Amino acid sequence: MSAMSKEETEALIAEVLEVYPEKAKKDREKHLAVNDQGVESSNKCITSNRKSLPGVMTIRGCAYAGSKGVVWGPIKDMIHISHGPVGCGQYSRAGRRNYYIGTTGVNTFVTMNFTSDFQEKDIVFGGDKKLDKMITEIDGLFPLNKGVTIQSECPIGLIGDDIEAVAKKKSKELDKTVVPVRCEGFRGVSQSLGHHIANDSVRDWVLGARDADNSFETTPYDVSIIGDYNIGGDAWSSRTLLEEMGLRVVAQWSGDGSLSEIELTPKVKLNLLHCYRSMNYISRHMEEKYGIPWVEYNFFGPTKIAESLRNIASHFDDKIKEGAERVIERYKSEYEAVIAKYRPRLEGKRVMLYVGGLRPRHVIGAYEDLGMEVVGTGYEFGHNDDYDRTIKEMGNATLLYDDVTGLEFEEFVKKIKPDLIGSGIKEKYIFQKMGIPFRQMHSWDYSGPYHGYDGFAIFARDMDMTLNNPCWSMLKAPWKQESTEAKAVAASA
Amino acid sequence: MPNVMIRQKQDGNLLFYIAKKDQENVVSTVEIDTQEQWGGEVELTDGSRYYIDPMSPPPVFPITLRFKRAE
Ligand code: SF4
Numbered sequence: 001m002s003a004m005s006k007e008e009t010e011a012l013i014a015e016v017l018e019v020y021p022e023k024a025k026k027d028r029e030k031h032l033a034v035n036d037q038g039v040e041s042s043n044k045c046i047t048s049n050r051k052s053l054p055g056v057m058t059i060r061g062c063a064y065a066g067s068k069g070v071v072w073g074p075i076k077d078m079i080h081i082s083h084g085p086v087g088c089g090q091y092s093r094a095g096r097r098n099y100y101i102g103t104t105g106v107n108t109f110v111t112m113n114f115t116s117d118f119q120e121k122d123i124v125f126g127g128d129k130k131l132d133k134m135i136t137e138i139d140g141l142f143p144l145n146k147g148v149t150i151q152s153e154c155p156i157g158l159i160g161d162d163i164e165a166v167a168k169k170k171s172k173e174l175d176k177t178v179v180p181v182r183c184e185g186f187r188g189v190s191q192s193l194g195h196h197i198a199n200d201s202v203r204d205w206v207l208g209a210r211d212a213d214n215s216f217e218t219t220p221y222d223v224s225i226i227g228d229y230n231i232g233g234d235a236w237s238s239r240t241l242l243e244e245m246g247l248r249v250v251a252q253w254s255g256d257g258s259l260s261e262i263e264l265t266p267k268v269k270l271n272l273l274h275c276y277r278s279m280n281y282i283s284r285h286m287e288e289k290y291g292i293p294w295v296e297y298n299f300f301g302p303t304k305i306a307e308s309l310r311n312i313a314s315h316f317d318d319k320i321k322e323g324a325e326r327v328i329e330r331y332k333s334e335y336e337a338v339i340a341k342y343r344p345r346l347e348g349k350r351v352m353l354y355v356g357g358l359r360p361r362h363v364i365g366a367y368e369d370l371g372m373e374v375v376g377t378g379y380e381f382g383h384n385d386d387y388d389r390t391i392k393e394m395g396n397a398t399l400l401y402d403d404v405t406g407l408e409f410e411e412f413v414k415k416i417k418p419d420l421i422g423s424g425i426k427e428k429y430i431f432q433k434m435g436i437p438f439r440q441m442h443s444w445d446y447s448g449p450y451h452g453y454d455g456f457a458i459f460a461r462d463m464d465m466t467l468n469n470p471c472w473s474m475l476k477a478p479w480k481q482e483s484t485e486a487k488a489v490a491a492s493a
Numbered sequence: 494m495p496n497v498m499i500r501q502k503q504d505g506n507l508l509f510y511i512a513k514k515d516q517e518n519v520v521s522t523v524e525i526d527t528q529e530q531w532g533g534e535v536e537l538t539d540g541s542r543y544y545i546d547p548m549s550p551p552p553v554f555p556i557t558l559r560f561k562r563a564e
Binding site: 040041043284287288383384388 | 498500510512515516517518538539555556557
């Protein structure tokens with residue numbers, strides 16, 4: 001199918017909205033839009049960051065997921081207590097594939113689940129005593145931990161426990177960082193508020209820890225990677241490029257990150273922000289308080305990588321600028337070979353995306369490098385500033401959908417018939433059963449890394465592997481298939 | 494009276510960020526913008542207008558300030 005015109009896309013949206021009751025229709029209408037690069041501010045065409053409609057399927061998570069799962073969870077040398085009933089932590093344990101170096105259970109703890117396992121009596125009488133005891137116990141069992149964070153689940157806010165008081169007391173007692181995080185799941189409309197709350201707790205409880213301590217030797221080339229969660233090793237394949245061009249990466253937030261790295265971040269010269277959505281708050285804070293500028297970058301696909309490397313280098317002297325050119329040059333033959341190999345197999349294929357905080361816009365360039373086209377994209381929990389940044393990346397008359405519902409996504413796919421869908425685990429099997437190639441773009445489908453030049457090679461291979469898999473032609477049962485053989489037999493008879 | 498974080502973009506324009514609403518906009522005009530004073534009515538590219546009492550000396554960006562909505 002060739003590209004749709006603006007009118008056709010509008011008609012498609014209207015058609016899909018038809019099934020809703022009047023009120024729901026009016027609400028959902030605002031979240032669906034046809035992209036128009038002429039619009040300079042997204043709030044004219046799309047509404048985002050609103051409460052999901054009751055009764056529809058949404059794919060969003062909760063504030064606890066945003067804080068424990070995304071921002072705090074990957075900090076490897078701290079223990080993150082899922083404070084409350086056991087389920088929230090247990091069912092999300094180790095699902096995000098934040099790779100890290102260390103010995104789990106000895107000096108790193110990312111994939112373990114620590115929970116205060118609330119019972120009825122804790123709800124009735126409060127859980128502060130239990131929390132107090134638990135932190136002492138943790139320190140005895142895992143003495144190499146550098147600190148503890150208390151990630152509140154829903155009941156904590158409901159019963160009004162004073163976790164801040166416990167945190168202060170234990171912090172003094174153990175002489176370690178103890179951070180209370182008020183990220184109860186019911187706060188806000190999605191995990192996005194959880195990111196914000198987590199950022200604020202970093203700001204209030206950790207960031208200023210070494211303000212008075214100047215013993216850390218700085219260089220003019222210190223940077224930090226912010227908003228890279230090292231999924232499948234993403235931050236590592238980004239870090240090598242930065243180091244190769246002559247920068248010194250002081251901190252990784254928060255994939256494979258540690259408490260001391262976070263404390264040292266205020267000493268860097270430039271903050272490099274990958275996931276704008278989840279970490280812009282802290283970057284803005286550091287800019288205001290410490291005067292550290294920040295730049296957004298994008299390490300998906302050679303075009304964007306080169307653009308980003310040059311942009312980052314423009315904040316430094318000629319040595320780094322030359323370094324950036326050198327890096328781009330060095331990998332040139334490598335990524336050109338990748339494109340030469342996969343582009344002919346993927347050229348012209350159409351992709352629909354529906355992901356989280358940065359990928360709905362960041363991966364567009366990587367697909368384009370492979371000759372593919374993104375015909376629809378949307379955020380689970382993006383805000384208007386995300387859509388502002390997306391409009392420019394997407395072609396005219398393509399679809400934008402915010403907090404898309406199960407029904408809408410399915411109907412769009414049926415009509416647009418993309419060759420590939422990139423979304424999460426909850427969408428995966430629906431679309432695979434519909435016979436459409438699918439990649440998980442949250443966890444890279446257990447593959448990765450996808451960042452950097454090394455990541456691009458893996459990205460291209462994975463897309464080819466999925467799209468051109470022979471299984472897609474075998475979805476119909478043989479007796480339902482009008483096989484070419486049968487036709488041949490009929491013709492010869 | 495929203496709390497607004499103002500920062501200078503690379504191209505020199507000021508970016509007006511209302512944290513509460515996650516709204517980012519470029520400042521198009523500032524009523525008083527001299528060596529000594531900064532403030533007054535501020536207009537954004539989307540047409541909305543805000544007001545802040547003029548400050549002297551002018552603030553150093555980035556900074557968080559409290560603005561009033563201008564009628
Ligand atoms: S919404 Fe509440 S109960 Fe559900 S996972 Fe989040 S914190 Fe736990």
